[in-house]
Amino acid sequence: MASEAEEADQDESIDEEESTLVSNGKPETENGEEREASEEEDEDEEPRLKYASFTKHLKPVYRNGDATSTFLVAGDKMIIGTHNGNIHVLSVPSLKPIRVYHAHTASVSGLSISPFPPPLAATKLDAVNRIASEHRGSPRPSTPKNNNGSPSSRTPQQQPVPLTPSNMIYIASSSIDGNVCVASLTDPKDVQLRNFGRPVQTVSLSPDYRADRSYLSGGMAGNLVLTTGGRSGTSSTSTTTGSAVASASGWLGAIGLGGNTGRDQVLHSGEGAISTIKWSLSGKYIVWVNEQGIKIMRSNLHLEAGEIEFAWKRISHTDHPNRPGWDEMAGIWKAHVDWIDEAGLESDDGFSTSNGSLEMLRDPPDLERLKAPQKSRRTEKLIVGWSGTIWIINVHPGGAGVGKEVGERKLGRAEVVTILRIDCIISGISLYTPNLLLVLAYITPEEDGSSNPTDRKPGRHRRKNALQPEMRIIDIKTKEEVSVADTLNMSRFESLSATDYHLGILPAMRISSKATTQRGAFEAIGGGIEAIGGGIWDATMYPARLFSSSVSVRSGGSPGSSVKAASDADTKASLASAQISEIPNPATLAHGMKIFIHSPYDCVIATKPSLSDHLSWLEKHALFEDAWNLLDRNPEAVYGQSDRASDSPSSTPTNTQGSLIDFFADDSSQTTLSGQRNPNSQAEKQKRRIGDQWAQQLISKKDWSKAGRICGQVLETSSSWEHWVWVFAQANKYEEITPYIPTSQLRPPLPSIVYELMLGHYVQMDRLRLRELLEIWPPELFDAGVIIEAIESRLKAGDVRVDSTEDGVIGRDWRILMDGLAKLCLANGQPGKALSSYIRLQDADAAMSLIAEYHLVSAVSDDIPGFILLRVSKYQQKSAPLSELSTATLEPIRLLVAEAHHGIVQPDTVIQQLENRYGMPNPYLFFYFRALWTGDIAPDTQETATPKAATEERLLAIEGKTLVSDHADIAVHLFAEYDRPLLMEFLKSSQSYDLALASKLCEERKYIPELVYLLSKEGRTAKALRLIIDSLNDVSQAISFAKEQNDASLWDDLLDYSMNKPRFIRGLLEEVGTSIDPLKLVKRIPLGLEIQGLREGLGRMLREYEVQESISEGVARVLRGEVNAAMQQRGRGQRKGVRFDVAKHHDESSNHLDGNKPKHPPKKIRPGYCVGCGEMFTEHDKEPLIAFPCTHTFHLPCLLRYEKSDPDIPDVLSAFDTLDSDDEGRYDRSIGPKVDHAALLRTVVGKGCPVAEHHMDDGVG
Secondary structure, eight states, X not given: OHHHHHHHHHHHHHHHHHTTBOTTSOBOOSSHHHHHXXXXXXXHSOOSOEEEEOGGGGTTTTGGGOOEEEEEEETTEEEEEETTSEEEEEETXXXXXXXXXXXXXXXXXXXXXXXXXXXXXXXXXXXXXXXXXXIIISOOOOOOSSSSOOHHHHSOOOOOOOOOGGGOOEEEEEETTSEEXXXXXXXXXXXXXXXOSSXXXXXXXXXXXXXXXXXXXXXXXOOEEEEEOOOTTEEEEOTTSOOHHHHHHHHHHHTTOSOOOOEEEEEEOSSSOEEEEEEOTTSSEXXXXXXXXEEEEEOSSSXXXXXXXXXXXXXXXXXXXXXXXXXXXXXXXXXXXXXXXXXXXXXXXTTTTTTSSSSOOOOOHXXXXXXXXXXXXXXXXXXXXXXXXXXXXXXXXXXXXXXXXXXXXXXXXXXXXXXXXXXXXXXXXXXXXXXXXXXXXXXXXXXXXXXXXXXXXXXXXXXOOOOOOEEEEEXXXXXXXXXXXEEOOOTTGGGOOGGGOEEEEXXXXXXXXXXXXXXHHHHHSXXXXXXXXXXXXXXXXXXXXXXXXXXXXXXXXXXXXXXXXXXXXXHHHHHHHXXXXXXXXXXXXXXXXXXXXXXXXXXXXXXXXXXXXXXXXXXXXXXXXXXXHHHHHOGGGGHHHHHHHHOOOOSSOOTTSOOHHHHHSOGGGHHHHTTTSOHHHHHHHHHHHHHHHHHXXXXXXXXXXXXXXXXXXXXXXXXXXXHHHHHHHHTTOHHHHGGGOOXXXXXXXXXXXXXXXXXXXXXXXOHHHHHXXXXXXXXXXXXXXXXXXXXXXXXXXXXXOTTOEEXXXXXXXXXXXXXXXXXXXXXXXXXXXXXXXXXXXXXXXXXXXXXXXXXXXXXXXXXXXXXXXXXXXXXXXXXXXXXXXXXXXXXXXXXXXXHHHHTSSOHHHHHXXXXXXXXXXXXXXXXXXXXXXXXXXXXXXXXXXXXXXXXXXXXXXXXXXXXXXXXXXXXXXXXXXXXXXXXXXXXHHOSOSOHHHXXXXXXXXXXXXXXXXXXXXXXXXXXXXXXIIIIIOOXXXXXXXXXXXXXXXXXXXXHHHHTXXXXXXXXXXXXXXXXXXXXXXXXXXXXXXXXXXXXXXXHHHHHHHHHHHHHHHHHHHHXXXXXXXXXXXXXXXXXXXXXXXXXXXXXXXXXXXXXXXXXXXXXXXXXXXXXXXXXXXXXTOOSOXXXXXXXXXXXXXXXXXXXXXXXXXXXXXXXXXXXXXXXXXXXXXXXXXXXXXXXXXXXXXXXXXXXXHHHHHTTOO
């Protein structure tokens, strides 16, 4: 009974202490003024983390006065070590105990698991088994039958841990009792206990412990010990203790008589107590910290060929912090290390990733590491926090040596990237985002300066009360805190030291879209996770549903069952309290990274605020503008509030309730996983509600401008708009509502009088605003004639003139009204009146656009230079470069070119006016000719819209070239002056210019390529060649020129010019090819002339001739083969028989009608007679006649019988006798016999004449 009372008192104290922990981690103060001041400070900045305490969910841990000494969180499990030596293994997020065992007789100092990180249940189907074992297989808490139950009844027997991949882990714990305990989570018999004789501060299991059975440990003895082997279910003593038992065990084991108690190897020693050991995530490296500094070594895992010798070799050392009082506190200040998995970090973008639009969905870190490229996985990042110093270290792997170390393997190196120093003692550290550090800071109490040191009694030291710990977020780049540190109100913090606080991180695990498929698989197996624990998860997020459900243990039941027995009521109350205690804290179900802070008596979780938290904070602080914008961008932010507010009853779990997949997903995947919800309806309701509050707030503050903007966002009907426009107009708040009046989005649209009212007001009062509205509002919304009359009336009034001054600008309002008048006239179908207004305004852009659209260039054809210079100032005419002038005159030039194609403004008119104004040549006439030549008549477009448009563009370009050719000499002069590349194009394309004039211009300007072309065109190729050789000194061009002309005398001239130039001779040898006789070239080389590269040139020429000869031989072989094939085909054609008919002669008769033909051919072959039967051909022959080119002619049956001994041939032929002309009508529907007959004829005829073949076989020609 006493113990139960103590536990109840402890639970009540815990609950009371938890109530003082507010959402931002700030403690409430006793003083009301201080509380108000603190609240005002909190309003200034939104917290980056939200905190929640779940100490009440860990009541079994704190039972019997026990307290937390260390903890570890990874995957879906939390492992807690206590001062009584107990190990608690809890599931996350339910925080339900999986296993509890007593491992040590003193405080647990360190924990480690293998593998790390453990397999993730959320990505495997074993999550079904785990949840089933927690919520279905485990017994429900039973109500005790009496009040004096025994302790055994309060401690139910533990259920076996399911054999799932996520549970197949080993847990190692170290203790100050000198023991290290390694136990399997699933097999209670697979446990080892090893005594090291001195307090052990830390232990770290090998990532492959299941295979190698090795771990590292260290403590007060200062030895880094590698323990390998050992038998399960035994307790042994380390060989490093030096005791007789250990020595005997080692001696017996050496001779094979002892048991397998394991082997210990000291890897390092002699530098003070070891406080921390940790394997890297890849298992390749190990970091450990002793009193002298931070050490990193290569492990024995994942060694490549040639790296065996690197096992257990140290690669780095970093000295301990240089802090005052280090000598006294070196053994107390514990270093905290964390190997960073960058795939599990939060994003740097605040709340922007919650809707999934700014961050790509990623797989869980363990899967993402496997998918990452090998190169990106080689460097590992380590963060160390020790005392008040932070190190960020990159560990680079070894590899093949370079330089003098080629062929050797390097061990690897550690690079200290950043060192930070802070004004506190670090109790925990990790990386929150790629650029932000999480630091659990222990604030050392300051010395009281008022106390006199001489008043202290010797030998008596009074310990100051400790301060509350803080959670700090530090920017690595700026080395400053990004927000105010959050103070954590932990229980009994006054008596705690820096080593009593612990920080653990559960990385953000992002599930991609394939999680939906996995979720469907969970639901399909045995009813799915939703059927197993859906109610539990749903009650966790929304507890009110649990008690409003029809199956709730606290439900009121049906009206007919209002009378209940007292015992049943007590039983239900007990069950309800038991279920409530099993419900995990909602913070454990938050998405993203989870930060756990443990003290001996408390456990706090910190998470990134969700969108719903952000929305609640905004509403609480009356920031309705930000709240509305948040809902507008992220409609899903309404769910957290709407679900908590509605608390609608739900008797059965639905697919929209939270599941294990939802827990392991972050905010970016929420939209995908909750796709069955309809966010629009709830979001719009909340937006309207917040919008109304926002508008009311602004109207009460007389902020009409923002109120008008709110109307633009909230109002949706034309009637409501018309009402509010009149309200603003009556209050003379036109400017506040005008920008937000809708245009075409409402159906039906607003009445035109609304827009005419606003425009009429600005015509009278504010011309600047009038100009803006005329640009924004389409003229279809109002009657343009009404506004035109208002503007003309205002101009006739006389107070707005061209010389009037407004705000120091002469004629500002007049120009605005004239510009508006021009636009309205154009919209009203009066382009001429609009053009006159633009001309009065001297608005080049508008005038150009109007002229181009309505073809009004003829109106300005009397002053072409002025039209072209509409955008060119006098200063630009004198000093602007050609490119600037071209840009300024581009649009007028294009219009003139277009009108030239239309025949409205002829080129002669443009040439005459520009030449009279500026002389010849002038740049503006050049711009005109260039546009005509290139066909530049419209703004540049990326592609032609249709083939028809492309054809029209080509035709216009051809027409433009024709117009330029009509003035070819002027074009040559202009192009020679301003555009030399275009000159060459024109010279090659046109035939209309004067060659002599063009040659003179090119010669004056020393345009050698152009002059060479003109000379060759005139036929003076020798002079052109001399120019190439003497002026350009280009042998390649000279050879190309000679090849193009194909003139033998030109080759002689080239050889004569080149004989005194060794470089030209070499060029001829290398490039002339087969154009000239090589012997002729070689013989003409002067004797004794030194030619550099002569051998290479001759070799290249010979190789080219060899290639030419090989090609010629190949062509000849191909030609001979083709001729032979053609001759054979011709012979076959000549030997082929031809079917014909005999002309009818009435005076002749034949005895061939009876069909009796001699079986042997006549000895003498006569023309007109069958070679087979010897009968004369008549018109009465029914059989087909076959004639061969050798003049031999057969009846078809005779041909088949010729020299044939087969007696069946006549029978075969008889089948074709029925195919005469008289019987063809019977076979009009059956073409089979006809086809066979034709095939027979083709076969017989194709073989050639048998008589001729017989004579050829006998040798007769």
